[in-house]
Amino acid sequence: MNVKQQSKKDPSSAQAGVGxxxxxxEILNLFQIAHADWSQGEIIEQTGVSRSTVSRLVRYLVETGYLAEIPKTGRYTLGMAAINLGQRAEAAFDLKSFCQPAxxxxxALTDETILLTAFDRHAQTAVCIDQIEGERGGLRVFEKIGASFPLHAGAAPRVILAALPRKEQDVYLAKELVAYTAYTFISPDKIRDDIKQIEREGFCTSIEETYLGAAGMAACFTxxxxxxxxxxxxxxxxxxxxxxxxxxIGIKMTKIAEGLSKKLKA
Structure with missing residues (x-):
């Protein structure tokens, strides 16, 4: 009788465990590039979770390596276990194969070159990881696989910048921004205006920002x-x-990007 009772799952206990x-x-998701360290007090204020629960969870996450305490500060950052988990997930997910149909x-909509970029969160860049070269006659534009650009320079990176939380945008735009040509957007105000347009239209357009004579359009997926x-x-x-x-093409591209986002969230 006792054995049977122990083998049964208590619904209330299971629900508590899920909670x-x-x-x-919720605590782990607070740790972002723009806000990499938190105190327990800030975690409580941000999440609304009780002090005792936060204390218990933070202690457990430190013990398991998912958080690390910054000595003598009472603040915490992501630990090596969290970093390793992210690296394993990234290695296991083949973004190129996933995006190939898109x-x-x-x-098929145009004979121009199609590019796929991945967002490098650590370096704050957009990295070209795949492309389908255009077959249109005459002058063609293509990119080197592995090439990376900062988030303000060109359509493919800036549409990613536009998808970041506002605080992270502000942190990025507070830096000194590099110009590749005379047409590269380096004014924070101009970039913020363009972000508003991206939010309205769903895609970004750039003209000669990284290469003279070349233009681009891009849509972000999340x-x-x-x-x-x-x-x-x-x-x-x-x-x-x-x-x-x-x-x-910009509108059609935006719908394709939205389809990728839906599949990633399914």
Whole structure:
């Protein structure tokens, strides 16, 4: 009789366990690039979780390596266990294969070059990880696989910047911004105005910001936490801009990016 009772799951106990797990993830999700360290008091204020529960969960997360205490400060950062988990997840997820159908769908709409970028959170850059080169005659635009650009320079990176939380945008824009050409957006006010336009239209357009004579359009896709994962983009010679606009490629590209976001969140 005792054995049977012990083998049965107590529904209330299971629900409590799920609730505690939810609170643990809520704490871990506070640790972002723009706010990398937190005190227990700040965690309590931000989450509304009780002091005793926060204390117990933080102690457990430190013991398991998912948080690390900064000596003599009473503040915490993500620990090596969290970093290793992220690295394993990144290695196991093949973003190129996942996005290949979307790239092919976008490629079918135009003969221009299609690019896939991944957001490098640590370096705050957009990294080109795949492309389908355009087959249009005459001048063509393409990018080197592995090339990276800061988040303010060009359509593919800036559409990622636009998807970041406002606080992280402000931290990024407070830095000194590098210009690749005379047309690179380096004014924080100008970039903020462009972000507002991206939020309205769903895509970003850039003209000669990274290479003279080249233009681009890009749309961002996000993960389960609504944080940017990367962007899909079209790169083309500037003289083809009218054809791109006429065919509403930006709107169509935005819908394809939204489809990627939905699949990542499914």
């Amino acid at each position: 505690l797990l939810h609170k643990a993830f 790239l092919e769908e976008l490629s 993960g389960p936490d609504n944080y940017p994962v990367g962007s899909i983009a079209i790169a083309f010679p500037l003289h083809n801009m009218d054809d791109i606009k006429k065919n509403n």
